[in-house]
Amino acid sequence: xxxxxxxxxxxxxxxxxxxxxxxxxxxxxxxxxxxxxxxxxxxxxxxxxxxxxxxxxxxxxxxxxxxxxxxxxxxxxxxxxxxxxxxxxxxxxxxxxxxxxxxxxx
Numbered sequence: 001x002x003x004x005x006x007x008x009x010x011x012x013x014x015x016x017x018x019x020x021x022x023x024x025x026x027x028x029x030x031x032x033x034x035x036x037x038x039x040x041x042x043x044x045x046x047x048x049x050x051x052x053x054x055x056x057x058x059x060x061x062x063x064x065x066x067x068x069x070x071x072x073x074x075x076x077x078x079x080x081x082x083x084x085x086x087x088x089x090x091x092x093x094x095x096x097x098x099x100x101x102x103x104x105x106x
Contacts, residue, residue, distance in 0.1 A: 001066050002076035002103065009076055012103040018072040022097035023064025025057050028090055054094065058082065061096035074100035 002009055061082070069077050080098035087093055 001069060001074065003062070003066070003080055003098070004076065004078050005080050007079050009078065009103060011106055012076070013106055014078070014101045015104045016102035018069075018074050018100040018102065020097060021065050021068035021072065021074070021077060021100045022095060023061045023066070023068060024093055024095040025060045025064070026087055026091055026093045027053055027057050057092075057094040058096070061094050065096045065098065069100040072100045073102075075103040076101050 002012070008014065062080075065077065065080075077098040077100050080096060083095045083097070085093050085095075
């Protein structure tokens with residue numbers, strides 16, 4: 001499966017659009033990580049606890065999006081975008097979405 005943020009894939013012709021596919025995950029913050037993150041906001045620097053959590057969320061959302069594309073027998077997903085939103089004060093959603101397509105190599 002070819003994944004791209006572009007609207008086309010170099011070297012391929014889009015032969016069919018199969019529709020929007022999306023994958024998401026919702027994560028809750030961890031109290032221990034919140035305490036450490038709070039301390040980091042005082043001294044500055046990267047909050048690695050949240051960076052890791054968001055990286056895991058992004059990968060899980062991408063994988064779920066790919067699975068939806070595979071269900072449609074897609075060869076690729078184009079126009080991939082990410083969106084985040086707060087669900088509650090301690091939880092956040094990460095959504096990955098794009099258009100599943102059939103491709104033909106040029």
